[in-house]
Amino acid sequence: MKHFNDQFLKxxxxxxxTHVPVWYMRQAGRYQPEYRKIKETHTLFEITHDPELCAYVTKLPVDQHGVDAAILYKDIMTPLPALGVDVEIKSGVGPIIDNPIRSKQDVLKLGEIHPEKDVPYVLDTIKLLREQLSVPLISFSGAPFTLASYMIEGGPSRNYHKTKAFMYAEPKAWFQLMDKLGDMTISYVKAQIKAGAQAIQIFDSWVGALNVADYRTFIKPVMERIFTELKEEGxxxxxxxxxxxxxxxxxxxxPIDVVGLDWRLSINEARERGITKTLQGNLDPSFLLAPWSVIEERTKEILDQGMKEPGFIFNLGHGIFPEVKVETLQRLTAFVHEYTAK
Incomplete structure (x- = not known):
């Protein structure tokens, strides 16, 4: 039995x-030559529907960099077709939706997800990875606001005007949409945990577009419900x-365990604000193109802040982008491990 590295879960x-654990958002992706080769002949849809291939893509960065966790390779849009959303991932653009939500009627038409029937390939990939990995497997879901933004805008947006206008103008329909997406998130995530996912990250990638008061009114109730239900899964x-x-x-x-930070808020500031939960973050990915001495200096600053108390996971403030070199991440991972080794 190979040794299981549980530092991330701790x-x-x-x-x-024993050291600060590290993993990277988008650690499986276009910066890897092996991944680019696969993408020459396979779409994202094809990779995620082939459990053996998807497990290989998920595990590759773990083997390459020695990170302390794997994150399942898939897309936040994966569960939406089950609800009746026509979504296509266009290269260089992102998710495009042909039937955007424009009215309460559109919300009422949405179906529900039955993970074993609708996304069996996701669950099969998780089961496969649990046999192969010696680090924890993180799986994930998009949060209701972020999914709703794609469903209402019809694709990626810079300002989320249509989404916010729908929220303000049709609050009743908005809350029905949040309820449907909340139900979907709970079912989808529970099935992933049952299949063997050992941690869950909820990506509310674009919710920063809202102010605190609107977040409390329009978003927080559904997030409370989602996390309260998922908390029971342990x-x-x-x-x-x-x-x-x-x-x-x-x-x-x-009711969460870890607050993920991007690079705009330092670990120290988050602690000063009274956040006592585990923090995850938060090197600006742009640093990965800088000379090593610059990366090392900034990483030390983040680690020194994070190590002041237990409950810190090193990560980037957002995902790795294609121009980054594999060697840079290998060196960064080794540095985090060495610098923080007890």
Whole structure:
């Protein structure tokens, strides 16, 4: 039996660790030559529907970098077709939705997910990875606001005007949409945990577009419900979004274990604000293109802040992008491990 590295799970629970655990958002992706080769002949849809291939893609960065956790390779849009949403991932653009939500009627037409029937390939990939990995497997779901933003805008957006206008103008329909997406998230995540996922990250990537008052009114109730239901499953729960530093304290009040930070809010500032939960973050991925001495200096700053108390996981403030070199991440992972080794 190979040794199981549980340092990431310990950090999630705020326990002492032998070193600061590290993993990276989008650690499986276009910066890897092996991944680019697969993408020459396979779409994202094809990779995620082939459990053996998807497990290989998920495990590759763990083997390459020696990170302390794997994150399942899939897309936040994966469960939406089950609800009747026509979604296509266009290369270089992102998710495009042909039937955007425009009215209460559109919300009422949405179906529900039955994970074993609708996304069996996701669950099969998780089962396969649990046999192959010697580090914890993180799985994930998009949060209702972020999924709703794609469903209402019809694709990626810079300002979320249509989404916010729908929220303000049709509050009743908005809450029905949140309820449907909340139900979907709970069913989908529970099935992933049952299949063997050992931690869950909820990506509310774009919720930073809202102010605190609107977050409390329109979003927090559904997030409370989702996390309260998932808490019963007994696996660590992580919350993350981009450009959402003003919401960090709102997240810390949710029944979660880990608050994920992007680079806009330092670990020290988050602690000064009274957040006592485990923190995850938060090197700006842009640093990965800088000379090593610059990366090392900034990483040390983050680690020194994070190590002041137990409950810290090193990560980036957002995902790895294609121009980054594999060697940089190998060196960064080794540095975090060496610098923080007890």
């Amino acid at each position: 950090a999630c629970r705020g326990e002492e660790t 696996v660590p729960l992580i919350m993350f979004g981009v450009g959402a530093s003003h919401l960090a304290n709102e997240w810390a009040e949710l």
